[in-house]
Amino acid sequence: MVDQSNKPSxxxxxxxxxxxxxxxxxxxxxxxxEGIPFDSYFSEDKVNQIAHDAAQKSRLGVGIAVGDDDQIVIQHKKMNVDNPFFKKKIEKYFQAKIMGSNAARLVKGIPIKEISKEDDYYTISKSEDTENNSVTKNIEKNTTKSAEKNIANSNSENNEKLDSKKNIDSNDESDAVKEITKLVMETLKNIENSN
Structure with a gap:
């Protein structure tokens, strides 16, 4: 494990x-x-309790738990143990990386990232031995995406309708994430001001 205990983590x-x-x-x-130091420890509690305890230990006031069948929980020290900042069952490894980034963003007080269903960047694969295979798969995936785009472009009328719907949907999701982040940050400030 990485030991960065001398720093706020x-x-x-x-x-x-x-x-x-x-x-x-x-x-x-x-x-x-995101440039945020971290430290880790083991616990046999449930993920909500682990995340709460981690947030209490952290000088930055943010903790993360990993466990209970691939769940990751991000918690702030001022939030209730049963009401974490963010909780997600991870389906793909790159989503865990976004969760780490979102915990760092909570520390910084900036909007969190959306957790997409597709990985646009390379992340750790299941096995260090298959790292090259994962890179190859990502290249193949990107090539497949390019081919799909070319097919979609051949039917420009349908493509325009799909693109406009995607833009509306992604804007709605992005606005929703920003709004939720804003509300959580305001709540945390109100809690801090009341103490």
Whole structure:
């Protein structure tokens, strides 16, 4: 584990079976990309309790838990244990990286990122031995996406309708994420001001 205990850090609480898990590694990469130090420890509690305890230990007031069948929880020290800042069952490893980034963004007080269903960037694969295969798969995936775009462009009328709907949908999701982040930050400030 990385020991950055001398610095204010985000604490990551792990259930033991997640010690060498790529969900954990990707959470760490997300924090590193945002420039936020972290430290980790083990616990056998449920993820909500682990995240709450991690937030209480953190000098930055933010904790993360990894466990309970691939769930990741981001918690702020001023929030209730049963009402975490963000909780998600991770389906793909890159989503764990976004969760780490979002925890760092909570520390910074900036809007969180959306958790998409497709990975636009390379993240840790299931096995270090298959790293090259993962890169190849990402290249193939991008090539497939390009071919799909060419097919879609051949029917420009339908493509325009789909694009306008996608833009409306993505704008709605993006606005919703920004609004939720804003409300959470205001709530945290109100809690802090009342103490």
């Amino acid at each position: 985000v604490y990551i609480g792990l259930q033991k079976k997640y010690e060498s898990n790529h969900l954990f590694y990707n959470v760490c990469y997300g924090l590193e990309e």
